[in-house]
Amino acid sequence: MNKLNGRILVMTSVQQEKEAIERGCQDNRVDVVLAGVGPVAAAISTMKALHANTYDLVINAGIAGGFPDRAEVGSLVIAEEIVCADLGAESPEGFLSLDELGFGSSTRIPTESSLVLALSSALADTGLPVHTAPILTLSTVTGTQVTADRLAEFEPHAAAEAMEGYGVALAARENNLPVLEIRAISNAVGPRDRGAWKLKEALEALTSASKVMMEVL
Numbered sequence: 001m002n003k004l005n006g007r008i009l010v011m012t013s014v015q016q017e018k019e020a021i022e023r024g025c026q027d028n029r030v031d032v033v034l035a036g037v038g039p040v041a042a043a044i045s046t047m048k049a050l051h052a053n054t055y056d057l058v059i060n061a062g063i064a065g066g067f068p069d070r071a072e073v074g075s076l077v078i079a080e081e082i083v084c085a086d087l088g089a090e091s092p093e094g095f096l097s098l099d100e101l102g103f104g105s106s107t108r109i110p111t112e113s114s115l116v117l118a119l120s121s122a123l124a125d126t127g128l129p130v131h132t133a134p135i136l137t138l139s140t141v142t143g144t145q146v147t148a149d150r151l152a153e154f155e156p157h158a159a160a161e162a163m164e165g166y167g168v169a170l171a172a173r174e175n176n177l178p179v180l181e182i183r184a185i186s187n188a189v190g191p192r193d194r195g196a197w198k199l200k201e202a203l204e205a206l207t208s209a210s211k212v213m214m215e216v217l
């Protein structure tokens, strides 16, 4: 696969994630920028970064919750699609996305499939556990089994949830740029147990993924 000829913007929500990524990718083609937490902060920060400099690819990278039996703690998930999972309306029949409500603004943004394939096979070749699946974006971290089950049913193939992907992807789309989302799983999606989050393992996986990313892109 040809290496990407151009500059890469990596958006990450918190400083620990930024540092983990920078440890893995010391490459002058790459800027790692703090997005803040949540889709709105991420969209605004990404737009600002894209106005300040010229880039050819936008990546959202960080830690995430993994759906049990779909992505284990310590594994990596590469988004084949970025799905905004809480923008819409509740109804007695279940959640209705913005698309279903007919507002015409898609809550699903595809990622760059050739890069997803190249990156996931390179990560698998290095022995890192990697899944390719939709990643959900939510404004609220799931903290109950009821919500976890609802989301797992809403998007049966989603492997992870995080809080920034959709915001970053909207800004990339607005600038006609391809987007990727790469997440290292720190915790299971389910009843809140912040003490059980494996931050060190997830941040190490993020560093390993960043090294491979720079070899591939």
Ligand SMILES: O=C(O)c1cccc(C(=O)CC[C@H]2O[C@@H](n3cnc4c(=O)[nH]cnc43)[C@H](O)[C@@H]2O)c1
Pocket: 013, 014, 016, 017, 036, 037, 038, 062, 063, 064, 065, 066, 138, 140, 141, 142, 161, 162, 163, 164, 186, 187, 188, 189, 199
């Ligand atoms: O407390 C720390 O030391 C620390 C170190 C690194 C990262 C954090 C974060 O809290 C990052 C928040 C970031 O992580 C994503 N995330 C992680 N797990 C989930 C989840 O289960 N559901 C949704 N989002 C998750 C999210 O993108 C946050 O922005 C703390």
